[in-house]
Amino acid sequence: MVNLKTAVGDLTLDKPGMVASGIMDETGASMVRMLECGAGAVVSKSVGLEPHEGHANPCFTEVRGGYVNAMGLPNPGIELFREEMAEAVPHGNIVGSIYGAGPDDFRSLAISMEEYGACAVELNLSCPHAKGYGMEVGTDPDMVKRIVMAVKSSVDIPVWAKLTPNTHILPTIGMAVQDAGGDAVVAINTLKAMVISPEFARPVLSNKFGGLSGPAVKPVGVRAVYDLSTVLDIPIIGVGGIMDWRDAVEYIMAGASAFQVGSGIGIDGPSIFEEINRDMECFMKEYGYKSIESMVGIAHE
Ligand SMILES: Cc1cc2nc3c(=O)[nH]c(=O)nc-3n(C[C@H](O)[C@H](O)[C@H](O)COP(=O)(O)O)c2cc1C
16 A cells, blocks of 8 residues: 655645645635645745735746745734634645844744644745845754744744745755754755846846746755755645646755745646656555655665
């Protein structure tokens, strides 16, 4: 018998695939729908202290191999998000994604997410297109340590830190999370990117640059997970360009205990989770893997 159950530290998921933050997870109804489509958990859209409009249009464009977006973290703010969480939480595992400018913001947001019933909190230390937030705080190991420590000392739910690939010190940042008591790292957020219109002779996005996601980033994500896995003892969650079971298994064999799918939902639709679950089970049966755990990190051997 093959089992798709997996543990991310203290949190056990019936299925290893989660919805990545920012795709089909802005409302209670969309989060419930994704749980019904076979996701083991849904990570909410990143939420901040106050309502935030995000960047002006155009803030999203397709490229070969994925998307470049500069949404700029639009969200209703933590107070209003209470209602979306109340709708979704009774239906399954909802991870609350939060962003802030420093330890105090993150602490306060995490306390609210715990109160709303989130099964874990994911710290967005990695958005590449939000001034003063995301990767601007997440590429400084001291700041990362202070943020994770502040959150860990304030909530009892697991604390995950989502990291950026836009740095040459990713393992150092992963270590900062671990040293601060973080329960898991999530890798990767989008790669800083730009698209220019030859006709207009200008960048396409209003913010000029954005973040690349989708199939084009998968080898970067797999490498990031592999690198992190050589230095960390805490669990790793892999994300970036996953479109099918093969992609998911690559991440797992690189060292991920679970994975997230974002752009794949936009490209293939919400049925992507059922398909990955079914096809991964077939692969595991054929190759004699009885559990997800038995595949985690085996590419290192
Ligand atoms: C439209 C869009 C919005 C996103 N919003 C967020 C967000 O709010 N918080 C976050 O941590 N990541 C956000 N991401 C990044 C994704 O969660 C994910 O890390 C990244 O897209 C790579 O995975 P993918 O290739 O499966 O999309 C967003 C990505 C996209 C495409």
